[in-house]
Amino acid sequence: MHRFANPTRFLKLISALQPWAMGVSVLCLAAGLYFALIVSPADYQQSETVRIMYVHVPASWMAMFCYSAMAGASAVGLIWRHLTAFVVARATAPIGAAFTFLALATGSLWGKPMWGTWWVWDARLTSVLILLFLYLGYMALEGAFDDRSRGARAAAILAIVGAVNVPIIKFSVDWWNTLHQPASVVKIDGPAIHSSMLTPLLLMAMGYTAFYFWVMFVRVRAEFNDARIQALRLRQTEA
Amino acid sequence: MDFNTFIDMGGYGAFIWPSYGLSALVLVAILWQSRARLKRSGAELERLRHKDDVQEDRP
Amino acid sequence: MSPLFALIARDIRLAVRQGADSMMVIVFFVLVVVLFPLGIGPEPAILARVAAGVIWVAALLAAMLSMDRLYQSDHEDGSLELLVLSPLPLELQFLAKAAAHWLTTGLPLIIAAPLLGVFLNMRAEGFGVLLAALALGTPSLSLIGGVGAALSLGARRSGVLLSLLVLPLFIPVLIFGVSAVDASLTGLGAKAQLLILGGLLLGAAALTPWAGAAALRQAAE
Numbered sequence: 001m002h003r004f005a006n007p008t009r010f011l012k013l014i015s016a017l018q019p020w021a022m023g024v025s026v027l028c029l030a031a032g033l034y035f036a037l038i039v040s041p042a043d044y045q046q047s048e049t050v051r052i053m054y055v056h057v058p059a060s061w062m063a064m065f066c067y068s069a070m071a072g073a074s075a076v077g078l079i080w081r082h083l084t085a086f087v088v089a090r091a092t093a094p095i096g097a098a099f100t101f102l103a104l105a106t107g108s109l110w111g112k113p114m115w116g117t118w119w120v121w122d123a124r125l126t127s128v129l130i131l132l133f134l135y136l137g138y139m140a141l142e143g144a145f146d147d148r149s150r151g152a153r154a155a156a157i158l159a160i161v162g163a164v165n166v167p168i169i170k171f172s173v174d175w176w177n178t179l180h181q182p183a184s185v186v187k188i189d190g191p192a193i194h195s196s197m198l199t200p201l202l203l204m205a206m207g208y209t210a211f212y213f214w215v216m217f218v219r220v221r222a223e224f225n226d227a228r229i230q231a232l233r234l235r236q237t238e239a
Numbered sequence: 240m241d242f243n244t245f246i247d248m249g250g251y252g253a254f255i256w257p258s259y260g261l262s263a264l265v266l267v268a269i270l271w272q273s274r275a276r277l278k279r280s281g282a283e284l285e286r287l288r289h290k291d292d293v294q295e296d297r298p
Numbered sequence: 299m300s301p302l303f304a305l306i307a308r309d310i311r312l313a314v315r316q317g318a319d320s321m322m323v324i325v326f327f328v329l330v331v332v333l334f335p336l337g338i339g340p341e342p343a344i345l346a347r348v349a350a351g352v353i354w355v356a357a358l359l360a361a362m363l364s365m366d367r368l369y370q371s372d373h374e375d376g377s378l379e380l381l382v383l384s385p386l387p388l389e390l391q392f393l394a395k396a397a398a399h400w401l402t403t404g405l406p407l408i409i410a411a412p413l414l415g416v417f418l419n420m421r422a423e424g425f426g427v428l429l430a431a432l433a434l435g436t437p438s439l440s441l442i443g444g445v446g447a448a449l450s451l452g453a454r455r456s457g458v459l460l461s462l463l464v465l466p467l468f469i470p471v472l473i474f475g476v477s478a479v480d481a482s483l484t485g486l487g488a489k490a491q492l493l494i495l496g497g498l499l500l501g502a503a504a505l506t507p508w509a510g511a512a513a514l515r516q517a518a519e
Contacts, residue, residue, distance in 0.1 A: 037245075037259075048249035055262040078512070098269045106258040113254050126469070133466035140462050144453035153516045154449045158463060161445060161509045211266060218273040225280035232287040 005082040011224055014217040021214035028207030035200035043197075052110040054200050058208040060103040063131060064166055066096030066212060070138070071163040074156030086152040089159060090142060091219035095212055097135035104128060123172035124180040127165060134162040301386045302394050309398030312371075319364060320402045324410050327360040331414045342419045349418035350428060350479035354435075356414075357407050358468050361436060364403045365443040366450070366460045368395060373451050373517065382518040389507035392448070392514065396440040396506075404436035427482040427492070434495040435475045441502040441510075442467050448513035470498060 004010045036054035043050035070092045077085035107125070108118045119125065142155035173182045184192040193201075248255045313319055334352045335345055372378040381391055411432055415425055446464035450456040478491035 033259075042249060048251045049254060051248070051255050052258045055258055059262065095269060098265050102262050102265055105261055109254045109258040109261075113251055126473075130466045130469055133462070137463045137466065140459055141449060141453065144450070144455070144459050146454075150452070150516065150519075154453075154513060157445075157509050157513050157516075158449055161505075162467070164505075211270075215270055215273050218270075218277050222273065222277040222280045225277065225284050229280060229284050229287060232284070232291060236287070236291065 002080070002082075005080065005084050007084055007224060010084050011221065014220055018214060018217040021210045021217060025207050025210035025214050028203050028210060032200050032203030032207050035203060040196050040200050046114060049110060049113050050197070052106055053197070054204045056103060056106040056110055057201060058205040059099045059106060060128070061205055062208050062212055063096060063100040063103045063128065064169060065209070066092050066099055067131060067134070067159075067163070067166055070096060071159045071166075074159040078153065078156050078160075083149070083152075086149075086156060087220055087223045088216070089156060090152065091216050091223060092212075093135055093139050093142070095215050095219075097132060097139065099208070099212075100128060100132045100135060104132065122180055124169065127169040127172050130165055131162075131169060134158075134165060138162070301384070302390055305381075305386070305391060305394040306398045306401075309395060310401055313398070313402040319367065320406055323360050323364045323403045324406050326363055327356050327407055327410060328414065330356040330359060331417065335418065346419045346421060349415060349420035350424065350483075351476045352418060353411055353414050353420075353428065354432075354472050354475045357411070357432065357436065358439065358465070358472060360407060361403055361439040362443060362461055362464055362468075364399070365447050365464065366457050368399055368444060368447040369451055369514070369517075370447075370456075378451075378514065379518050382515060388511035388514055392444060392507045392510035393441075393503070396437070396444045396510075399444065400437050400440040404432075404440055407436060408432045421483055424479050424483045427488045428479050430492055431475045431478040431488070431495055434492060434499055435471045438471050438495075438499045438502045439468060441499075441506040442471075445506050445510045445513060448510045448517060451513075451517040471495065474498070 004013060032054065036051055040051070040054075042048045070089045073085045073089040073092065076082055077089065104125070107128075111120070112118050138155050138159055141158055142151045145151035145154065173180050246252050246256070331352055334348070338344060338348070369378060372381065382388060384391075408429060411428060412425055415428060420428070443460075443464050446460050446467070449463060450460045453459050474491045474494045478488040478495065481491055482488040
């Protein structure tokens with residue numbers, strides 16, 4: 001890992017990986033959509049609305065994955081003072097916020113026909129809403145300082161503090177009785193859903209994950225460009 | 240399967256299509272914004288570097 | 299006097315000398331609560347139903363309002379650098395600061411709460427639990443808010459930013475604080491909720507000093 005603390009090496013790595021992330025993402029999403037909308041059957045209980053699952057569940061996974069990545073990168077940045085890690089965390093935040101928003105919005109669109117309401121204040125929904133606020137707080141704090149590195153470090157501490165929310169989200173459906181159904185894929189005794197539904201779900205999840213890396217790589221490269229622009233401007237005003 | 244039953248989705252099309260549409264919209268938006276940013280910063284960097292070279296070439 | 303208590307005493311002395319701060323928080327607290335009967339109508343049954351929630355939300359807002367001053371003046375006049383350099387561990391200083399904040403805002407809020415319960419027509423059985431829940435919950439608010447205050451030191455528009463950072467983290471305290479009162483009013487007993495509030499306080503007391511001290515250290519750099 002320390003090898004890639006060097007920005008040049010890291011940039012080279014992500015520039016090489018970016019086409020792969022893009023390819024995997026586009027292929028998996030195309031195949032996933034085909035299976036999700038055409039091949040997979042309707043659920044006997046939830047009928048056609050089960051198709052919302054294929055965009056809702058991957059978005060929720062990614063909401064938590066991105067937060068974990070952001071908090072992990074923040075911890076690496078604080079402990080080893082790797083500036084590259086802060087850049088990864090900063091690039092991850094808006095993507096994670098987008099996934100969290102999608103998880104809430106598609107969940108709402110699924111809740112209306114299934115539960116008869118757009119929103120309930122149960123533990124799962126509330127904790128995901130808090131996650132969205134944590135992302136927004138992270139981005140606000142990160143951009144609120146004239147000194148960029150001060151903002152990066154302050155936001156990193158916030159990301160780590162907010163990480164207590166991630167296990168709460170994960171286990172909220174087991175700890176409290178809620179309308180939200182418990183996990184049916186990630187279980188110790190194997191997934192509880194049929195393979196005809198598991199295939200599109202996993203394809204979409206892989207597509208979303210690759211999409212995250214794709215966009216994150218693009219954002220990291222833009223961040224590095226910005227840093228260089230700032231350095232050049234500084235040099236030119238001094239010259 | 241004809242087109243209308245596909246759009247109707249057993250009466251739930253009004254919920255299913257917006258959730259797919261919104262997902263596509265948000266993901267494409269963030270991708271587009273990120274790429275635009277990369278392009279803009281890349282162009283700006285080129286411009287500054289060029290200016291830098293010109294300055295250094297001066298006697 | 300040990301340096302820890304000296305620090306708490308200094309903060310309280312500063313708060314008392316500025317006097318207005320603590321008073322303003324209480325007036326704000328009462329005002330917010332008074333807005334509710336005017337906003338949702340004076341129906342006693344409705345007010346009694348929402349009383350605990352309204353008092354808790356007002357307490358969160360009041361606690362947050364006084365939060366951004368916690369390190370601001372120390373940051374501006376440079377005493378923060380001295381505190382960071384002092385031999386007393388910064389984690390303990392963070393706890394001392396939070397304790398001082400609680401004594402000057404949390405405690406007055408608890409004292410004012412029964413009066414507001416009367417305003418909102420809360421049933422008499424709920425008062426004891428409301429006070430117990432506030433006593434267990436408001437110190438957590440001071441601790442969590444302290445981290446937010448340390449993080450937003452020197453930021454642009456730090457007041458609004460602080461509320462954005464801290465209010466989401468206050469939500470667990472709010473949820474269990476309100477449900478403690480509701481449970482006792484429906485005769486279920488509030489022991490579980492009070493235990494959770496106590497657990498949140500212990501967790502906050504154990505974890506926030508590290509985050510707060512890290513934030514202060516890099517604010518003073």
